[in-house]
Amino acid sequence: MGALVRRHHGTTPRTPRLLGSLLLVAAAGAFTLGAAPAARAAAPAPLDQVVPAPASVQPGGTPYTLTRATGVHVDHNAEVRRIGAYLTAILRPSTGYPVPLTDSGTGGIRLHLAKGDFGAEGYRLQSAADGVTLTASTPAGLFHGVQTLRQLLPASVERKTVQTGPWRIAGGTVEDRPRYAxxxxxxxxxxxxxxxxxxxxxxxxxxxxxxxxxxxxxxxxxxxxxxxxxxxxxxxxxxxxxxxxxxxxxxxxxxxxxxxxxxxxxxxxxxxxxxxxxxxxxxxxxxxxxxxxxxxxxxxxxxxxxxxxxxxxxxxxxxxxxxxxxxxxxxxxxxxxxxxxxxxxxxxxxxxxxxxxxxxxxxxxxxxxxxxxxxxxxxxxxxxxxxxxxxxxxxxxxxxxxxxxxxxxxxxxxxxxxxxxxxxxxxxxxxxxxxxxxxxxxxxxxxxxxxxxxxxxxxxxxxxxxxxxxxxxxxxxxxxxxxxxxxxxxxxxxxxxxxxxxxxxxxxxxxxxxxxxxxxxxxxxxxxxxxxxxxxx
The missing domain is CATH 3.20.20.80 (Glycosidases)
Structure with a gap:
């Protein structure tokens, strides 16, 4: 177990996967041939760029861009509000935006509990020009969805000082749930x-x-x-x-x-x-x-x-x-x-x-x-x-x-x-x-x-x-x-x-x-x- 005289193998057949082709599709939409370097730098990460790989990705539509007006809107639920506060604590230092946390609002980022085929830890992330909505049937699912949201934003969002944007999230839908509990x-x-x-x-x-x-x-x-x-x-x-x-x-x-x-x-x-x-x-x-x-x-x-x-x-x-x-x-x-x-x-x-x-x-x-x-x-x-x-x-x-x-x-x-x-x-x-x-x-x-x-x-x-x-x-x-x-x-x-x-x-x-x-x-x-x-x- 934990010492110097202890404790595999077997190569797994590789299966063709959708993610590679989705990445190409997303990249094709994000990078126009001959685009200027500045435009390329501003392109959001494809929805399937995250780790762990999501169960299902449907890219498409206009990306959402965080602005000074962006808020995080949560259900009237203490646990969901706590997750929203966790998210705002990540977003505020690096963006320099106020990112208010509210129990209501339109646009921005919404965290929402709803019945659905999400399981104990699954979630849905939907991104469009007018906002991003994370939906799950449990707070754990919302929290895991927030981790995906983090990875879809530029890496500089993790820094504790104000960084240069833009802060964009690719358009489309991620449906996700774990293989193992x-x-x-x-x-x-x-x-x-x-x-x-x-x-x-x-x-x-x-x-x-x-x-x-x-x-x-x-x-x-x-x-x-x-x-x-x-x-x-x-x-x-x-x-x-x-x-x-x-x-x-x-x-x-x-x-x-x-x-x-x-x-x-x-x-x-x-x-x-x-x-x-x-x-x-x-x-x-x-x-x-x-x-x-x-x-x-x-x-x-x-x-x-x-x-x-x-x-x-x-x-x-x-x-x-x-x-x-x-x-x-x-x-x-x-x-x-x-x-x-x-x-x-x-x-x-x-x-x-x-x-x-x-x-x-x-x-x-x-x-x-x-x-x-x-x-x-x-x-x-x-x-x-x-x-x-x-x-x-x-x-x-x-x-x-x-x-x-x-x-x-x-x-x-x-x-x-x-x-x-x-x-x-x-x-x-x-x-x-x-x-x-x-x-x-x-x-x-x-x-x-x-x-x-x-x-x-x-x-x-x-x-x-x-x-x-x-x-x-x-x-x-x-x-x-x-x-x-x-x-x-x-x-x-x-x-x-x-x-x-x-x-x-x-x-x-x-x-x-x-x-x-x-x-x-x-x-x-x-x-x-x-x-x-x-x-x-």
């Missing part, structure tokens, strides 16, 4: 600790690409990162270090709740993970009685895995698990609680099965659905549980078959193949930071696979989504996070959101390249992969 990103705050502000910055970046699940890896051998009232030394002692021996850190309950609220404001659900029964040295060091021999090991600051285990036969182990899960569940309004379960090399198979059989019902008792790494399928996954698959191309056929059998028997799958979407893998042998235990993963390899057909023997219906984990053994700063996540994260987001028929590397790489000026405007550090035709070389 679960579209996740994981941040390991255990190997290196990241502050609330750093996590919130990453949340904003995830939201731009319609990610809706933030998996926080809160405990591991190197650090325990969440306060637990009934076991206070977990945080104060277990959280006092990190890889390399830094000072570590932990979230108070109030700080964790701040992250949860901030994520919710961007329509991300927080999935907390307490890794068990392995990856537990920080806990074992904090409380001697959790060890079978009653002796607390020293804190650990290295990067090896598989050496630690909770003492499965001891009653105190389940008192500990119950207390931690109860307190964490009370802080977490989301549906899921991740119990880890990978790389438990120091736990016998019989003990592993016994442990999972006792801990999964605890999660259910506190109202949460279990997620575990795919080794959970070697035990008895609870009804409704999700297994997160992180295997490689080289993962044994027996292990893959075990996961596929569980999927056929009703266990849902989240796909996180390490040699595809582990964002901490180096792009090439020479790039830094990152690790290479799963190989090197360039941008095309990260993007060019099909979740629905990835794991042989697993029905496509068992795949509930995709998650891009980011392990932090070598990451210390937000710049490190961004360099490893960008440009691969948007591809993982597209695999989770966009219809399979839109999947095409040739056209995706051009849409991805067009994101670079936006990342520059947002101050996002990123890797300039030679596989992507970046603007200006």
């Amino acid at each position: 679960y579209r996740g990103a994981m941040l390991d705050v255990s190997r290196h600790f990241f502050t609330v502000a750093q996590v919130e910055r990453y949340i904003d970046q995830l939201a731009l690409y319609k990610i809706n699940e933030l998996h926080l890896h809160l405990s591991d051998d190197q650090g325990w990162r969440i306060a637990v009232d009934s076991w206070p030394r977990l945080a104060t002692h277990g959280g006092s270090t990190e890889v390399g021996g830094g000072k570590g850190g932990y979230y108070t309950k109030a700080q964790y709740q701040q992250i949860v609220r901030y994520a919710a404001s961007r329509y991300l659900e927080v999935v907390p993970e307490i890794d068990m029964p392995g990856h537990t040295n920080a806990a074992l060091s904090s409380y001697a009685r959790l060890n079978c021999d009653g002796v607390a090991p020293p804190l650990y600051t290295g990067t090896q895995v598989g050496f630690s285990s909770l003492c499965v036969p001891k009653k105190v182990t389940y008192d500990f698990a119950d207390d931690v899960i109860r307190e964490l569940a009370a802080l977490t309004p989301g549906r899921y609680l991740h119990i880890g379960g990978d790389e438990a090399h120091s736990t016998s198979h019989a003990d592993y099965v016994a442990f999972m059989d006792r801990v999964q019902p605890i999660v259910a008792r506190y109202g949460k659905t279990v997620i575990g790494w795919h080794q959970l399928t070697g035990a008895h996954p609870a009804e409704g549980a999700l297994a997160q698959y992180w295997g490689l191309d080289g993962t044994s056929a027996t292990e893959k078959a075990q996961v596929a059998e569980a999927a056929r028997n009703g266990t849902g799958l989240i796909l996180s193949p390490a040699d595809r979407v582990y964002l901490d893998m180096k792009y090439t042998k020479s790039t830094k930071p990152g690790t290479t235990w799963a190989g090197t993963v360039e941008v095309q390899r990260s993007y060019d696979w099909n979740p629905g057909a990835y794991l042989a023997g697993a029905p496509a219906s068992a795949v509930k989504g995709v998650e891009a984990p980011l392990w932090s053994e070598t990451l210390k700063t937000s710049a490190d996070i961004e360099y490893m996540a960008f440009p691969r994260l948007p591809g993982a987001a597209e695999l989770g959101w966009s219809p399979a028929a839109t999947h095409d590397w040739t056209t995706y790489r051009r849409r991805l390249a067009a994101q670079a000026p936006r990342w520059d405007a947002l101050g996002i550090a990123y890797y300039k992969s030679p596989q992507v035709p970046w603007p200006n070389g």
